[in-house]
Amino acid sequence: MSAEVRDVFKLSRDWLSVQEVVDTVSSSSCGAISVFIGTTREDQVDGRKVVGLEYEAYESMVQSELTKLCADIRTRWPSVRHVCIHHRLGWVSVGEASVIMAISSPHRHEGQQAVQYCISQLKANAPIWKKEVYDNQETSWRENSECSWSQSPEKTCSESHNQN
Amino acid sequence: MSAEVRDVFKLSRDWLSVQEVVDTVSSSSCGAISVFIGTTREDQVDGRKVVGLEYEAYESMVQSELTKLCADIRTRWPSVRHVCIHHRLGWVSVGEASVIMAISSPHRHEGQQAVQYCISQLKANAPIWKKEVYDNQETSWRENSECSWSQSPEKTCSESHNQN
Known part of the structure; x- marks a missing residue:
C-alpha cells in the first residue's frame, strides 16, 4: 500500500497552480478529488484595507509537520490515496491562493473529511506566519487563531505586533 | 446581494478545466474556495474492467435543477459567494473528470459544507445518466444509488439495464 500512495508538499514563492496540485x-483507482484553496481576502482591519499578505515559514519544520499530518490522515481515512499540499511563501496579493491542497480517494466522503481535517491541522500546527499589509503601508503580523501554540510565550506565533 | 453573486453551470463534451471553474x-471578498472533482474510476464489475463512462443528460432540466440547488445552498449558507458547476457529457475516460464544482466563501467551513451538500444533491436530483463501458466492449447503464427517484418506475433513472 505504501508504495502506491504519494504525499507531496511544496513551499513556493511562485503563483500556485490548482491544475498541478490536482494532477x-x-x-485511476479514485472517483473523487477533494480540494481546498485558501486565498487572500480583502479584509478591513481597524479602518485599513488589507492589500496582501506576506508569508514566512520554518521550512524544515513545515515539511516535518506535514509528513506527520499525512500519516495521521492515513490512519483516520485508510482509503485516502494521494495527498498534495502547495503553500505560498512571500507576498500574496488579494485574491491569490496562499495554499492549495488536494486529496484523492476512491469515494468522496473520506476525501472531503480528510481535506477539512488537513487544512484545520495545517493552520493549527504548521509553523507558517503571515503579515498583513495594509493600504496605508502599515503591516501587522497576525497570529493564527487556530494555532494550538498561539498562547505559548516561547513560540513567536503568539506575537501579534505591528511592524511600524 | 443577488447582484454580487454568480451561479454558473456548464454541460460540456470537452475536457473540464479545474482552473476555469476556480477562476x-x-x-477578493473570499478567503476560501472549496472544490470537488468527480473522476471516472477504473472499477471492476463482474470481472469486467471499466474503461470509461458515457454521460447523457436532460439538459434543460439539469439547468433547472442546478438553479434550484444553488438557491437552496444560499438559504442554508447565506455567506456563500459564487458557485460554479461544470459537468461532462459524452465519453469520459478513466481518470478524467466528469464533474468539477467550486464554491467561494469568506471563511472555509460554510464553503466546505456547501460543496458536500452540492455534490450529494446533484447526484440525487439532476437528470444525468451514465453508461459504464467495459474492456470487453459491453456496456451497462448505471443508476445512481443516491438518486432520490431511482425506485420510481416512471423515471428512466431507475432503469439499470445492459445494452448488449
Whole structure:
C-alpha cells in the first residue's frame, strides 16, 4: 500500500497552480478529488484595507509537520490515496491562493473529511506566519487563531505586533 | 446581494478545466474556495474492467435543477459567494473528470459544507445518466444509488439495464 500512495508538499514563492496540485493526486483507482484553496481576502482591519499578505515559514519544520499530518490522515481515512499540499511563501496579493491542497480517494466522503481535517491541522500546527499589509503601508503580523501554540510565550506565533 | 453573486453551470463534451471553474468563483471578498472533482474510476464489475463512462443528460432540466440547488445552498449558507458547476457529457475516460464544482466563501467551513451538500444533491436530483463501458466492449447503464427517484418506475433513472 505504501508504495502506491504519494504525499507531496511544496513551499513556493511562485503563483500556485490548482491544475498541478490536482494532477499530482490524480489516480485511476479514485472517483473523487477533494480540494481546498485558501486565498487572500480583502479584509478591513481597524479602518485599513488589507492589500496582501506576506508569508514566512520554518521550512524544515513545515515539511516535518506535514509528513506527520499525512500519516495521521492515513490512519483516520485508510482509503485516502494521494495527498498534495502547495503553500505560498512571500507576498500574496488579494485574491491569490496562499495554499492549495488536494486529496484523492476512491469515494468522496473520506476525501472531503480528510481535506477539512488537513487544512484545520495545517493552520493549527504548521509553523507558517503571515503579515498583513495594509493600504496605508502599515503591516501587522497576525497570529493564527487556530494555532494550538498561539498562547505559548516561547513560540513567536503568539506575537501579534505591528511592524511600524 | 443577488447582484454580487454568480451561479454558473456548464454541460460540456470537452475536457473540464479545474482552473476555469476556480477562476469563475474567485472573489477578493473570499478567503476560501472549496472544490470537488468527480473522476471516472477504473472499477471492476463482474470481472469486467471499466474503461470509461458515457454521460447523457436532460439538459434543460439539469439547468433547472442546478438553479434550484444553488438557491437552496444560499438559504442554508447565506455567506456563500459564487458557485460554479461544470459537468461532462459524452465519453469520459478513466481518470478524467466528469464533474468539477467550486464554491467561494469568506471563511472555509460554510464553503466546505456547501460543496458536500452540492455534490450529494446533484447526484440525487439532476437528470444525468451514465453508461459504464467495459474492456470487453459491453456496456451497462448505471443508476445512481443516491438518486432520490431511482425506485420510481416512471423515471428512466431507475432503469439499470445492459445494452448488449
